[in-house]
Amino acid sequence: MKIIITGSLGNISKPLTEKLVHNGHQVTVISTRPERQAEIENIGAQAAIGSMEDVDFLTATFATADAVYCMESLAPNAFFDKDLDVSAAIIQICKNYQKAIQESGVKKVIHLSSIGAHTDKGVGLLAFHYQAEQIFNELDDDVSIKFMRPVGFYYNMLAFIPTIKAQGTIVSNYGGDNKEPWVSPLDIASVIAQEFEKPFEGRTVRYIASDEVAPNEVAAVLGQAVGKPDLQWTAIPDEAFLNRLVSFGMNPQTARGFTEMNAARLNGILYEDYYKHRPELGPHKLNDYAKEFAAIYHQQ
Structure with a gap:
């Protein structure tokens, strides 16, 4: 298949691209950074340099594909930008994807969603994932969509480092002995690669966890x-x-x-x-x- 990967060479998109290329697919990776092109090509994929905010670019790129992998991302400091509405920014990207999918005619979509996307009530910041799934679900019925819902990423634990060093403890507003799921981006990439090999039929949901x-x-x-x-x-x-x-x-x-x-x-x-x-x-x-x-x- 000809597959478009969004997310540049991030924690999920890079190992996913490597797996898809290994499996014999023709992969194009979207990146906003021209300097990524050589690295993308060294993996065996093609680079498409452009932005998730550019619907015309997305539409033209998606039109060359049999399937697309859609994920939303913001700048690394987005959570600390006092002028940015994070949820609104993510929702706009999803609307851009929706329009590009509709206008390009691509019929197979894998969307990186999240734990918590089953509801928009009581899950805080994760509510935008519920809204994102609803936007994708507005696409015509002949567009098959696989919603991937990974749990909390291991690398989110890096946020614990400052308080461990400064106070000798991990600090949060929850804790205790009740188990909760965590996931490695490598396992997310493996699951998504598997899903590209399976039939696309209707709308499906799959949770992903490692431990x-x-x-x-x-x-x-x-x-x-x-x-x-x-x-x-x-x-x-x-x-x-x-x-x-x-x-x-x-x-x-x-x-x-x-x-x-x-x-x-x-x-x-x-x-x-x-x-x-x-x-x-x-x-x-x-x-x-x-x-x-x-x-x-x-x-x-």
């Missing part, structure tokens, strides 16, 4: 990896957590979304649909990721 571990277990594993075997996970009230995020410079609207999202981990809303459709866990476990975490921890 299920409790916050206190996370602290133990990461602490052992970085040489702090007594590392603890400290849960603080929602308001205190919100104030911490804002004090770090996060956009207050985004900070409220993060706080509610974390509360949804504790009250069960976030994972209620996941446990109804629990996936087979991928091979990359927390203990594997802890080595990568420790390397980054000691570099900072």
Whole structure:
């Protein structure tokens, strides 16, 4: 197949591109950065340099494909941009994808959604994934869509490093011994590559996870990896957590979304649909990721 990959050479898109090229597909990778072209071509793919905000560019690029992989991303500092409505920006990208898919005539779509996309109530910042899926679902019925819903990414744990170093603890507004799912981008890429090999029929949803571990277990594993075997996970009230995020410079609207999202981990809303459709866990476990975490921890 001729497949378009969005997301440049990110944590998911790069290993996904490598797998698809290995499987014999003709892959084109969309990137906003011209300097990425050589690296993309070295993998065996073609580069299409342009923006997710440019509908005409997306339409022309999608028109050359049998299938497309759509993901939304913002600038690395987006959560700290006081003038940016993160949810609105993501929704606009989804509308651009919708129009490009409709006008290009491509009929096979894989969309990177998320845990929490089953509802727009009580999941905080993740509500935009529900809205995004609704936008894609407005496409004509002859467009087949596979919604991929990964859980929390391991690399989100890197946000723990500052408080581990400054206070000797992980701080959040949830915690405890209830297990929750985490995922490696490598396992996400593997699942999506598998889905490209399967028939596209109607609209489907697939959750993706690598491991299920409790916050206190996370602290133990990461602490052992970085040489702090007594590392603890400290849960603080929602308001205190919100104030911490804002004090770090996060956009207050985004900070409220993060706080509610974390509360949804504790009250069960976030994972209620996941446990109804629990996936087979991928091979990359927390203990594997802890080595990568420790390397980054000691570099900072």
